[in-house]
C-alpha cells in the first residue's frame with residue numbers, strides 16, 4: 448500500500464490528476480474522522496476534507512517524503528480545522544459578549560434547543576462528551592484530538608502545529624483537566 | 639516517591655511517560671494514586687464514546703467529485719464574470735449603502751451612543767463572517783462555466799442551507815436594532831439562499847440561469863461584497879470594548 452501511495456504521490460506531483468484522485472479516494476475517510484473530532488460538526492468536517500485536498504494539491508511540490516503522505520494530510524487538515532474552530536469561537540464569543548441589551552435581543556430569537564425528552568442515558572453521555580470537547584480552546588482541542596484519537600506523539604503534534612513539544616504537552620494537560628471537570632460528574636453517575 | 643502528579647498520569651495513559659516503570663511500581667503500592675489513575679482512565683475512555691458519523695466506502699469518490707472541478711478550471715472562472723457588470727452599479731450602491739448606515743446613528747447621550755456602537759459592531763462583525771461565506775456560494779454559482787448537461791451543485795446547496803439559519807438570526811437582529819440597510823440585504827440574500835438550498839443537487843443549464851438571474855437581478859453579490867468589507871473594516875477599527883477577549 449505504501450509503495451503504491453508513494454508512486455501515486457510522485458505521479459500526482461507530475462500533474463497526473465488521476466493519481467491525485469486515487470489519493471483522495473484513499474484518505475478521505477480518515478481525514479473526515481479527524482475533521483469531525485476537531486470541529487464537532489459534519490458540515491465543518493466536510494469543509495475541512497475538501498479544503499485539505501485542495502490545499503494538498505496546491506502544495507504537492509512542498510511535500511517531502513520524510514513523513515508519510517497521510518501524516519502530511521493530517522497536518523494540513525488539523526491546521527485548517529484549527530483556523531476554522533478559532534473563527535467559529537470568535538464568532539460565538541462575539542455573540543455572547545456585549546451588554547445585556549444585546550443579549551436580550553439575541554435571546555429573544557428562538558434558536559433550536561435540544562428537547563428534554565431525548566435524554567436517554569447513552570445519548571446524554573455522548574452529548575456531554577461533545578459539550579466537554581466544545582469547552583476546549585481550539586489549541587487544546589487540536590492537540591488533544593491528535594493525541595487521543597489519532598495516536599500522534601506529543602512531539603509529532605508539536606512539530607505539525609509548529610507549537611513545540613512543551614506547549615503541546617500543556618495544551619493536552621489542560622484539555623484533560625477540563626474534560627475531567629466536565630465529565631467526572633456524568634461518568635460518576637453511571638457507575 | 640511522592641504521589642504521582644496528574645501530568646505524569648496523563649503521560650502514562652498515552653504511553654509517553656519516561657518513568658513508566660517507577661510509576662507502575664508506585665501504583666501497585668499506593669491506593670490513592672491508583673484511584674486517581676482509574677478516575678482519569680474512566681474519563682478518557684468515556685471520551686471515546688463520542689460518535690463520528692459514518693462515511694461509506696464510496697465517500698472518497700464523492701469527495702473527488704466535489705473537488706475535481708476546482709482543481710482544474712477554478713482559477714480562470716473565479717470572480718471573472720461579475721466584475722464586468724459590477725462597476726456600473728458601484729457608485730450608486732455604495733452611496734445608498736453608506737447613507738443607510740449613517741442616517742440611523744443615534745444622537746442621544748454619550749452612553750446610549752456607545753451602547754449602540756457596541757451593538758452595531760458586534761452585529762457587523764458576525765455578519766461580516768457570514769457574508770463572506772455567502773459570497774463564496776453566490777460567486778461559485780454566478781461564475782459556473784456554461785455547460786450542456788447537468789451541473790452538480792451539492793456543495794453550494796449544502797452551504798446555502800447551513801447559511802440560512804445564521805441569516806435568519808442576523809436579519810431579525812438587524813431589524814430589531816433598526817439596521818434597515820443590513821436587514822434589507824439579508825432579506826434578499828435569504829430568498830436566494832432558500833432557492834439554492836431547495837434546488838436539486840444537479841441543475842440543468844436553464845435552472846442555473848434562473849439562479850444566476852436571481853443573484854444578479856438584485857445586485858446581490860455586489861451588495862454582499864460591499865457590506866462584507868464594511869463589516870470587516872468595523873472589526874478592525876478601534877471601538878469601545880468591555881471584556882474584549884482576543885485570540
Ligand SMILES: [Zn+2]
Nearest residue numbers: 641642668671
Ligand atoms: Zn501515591
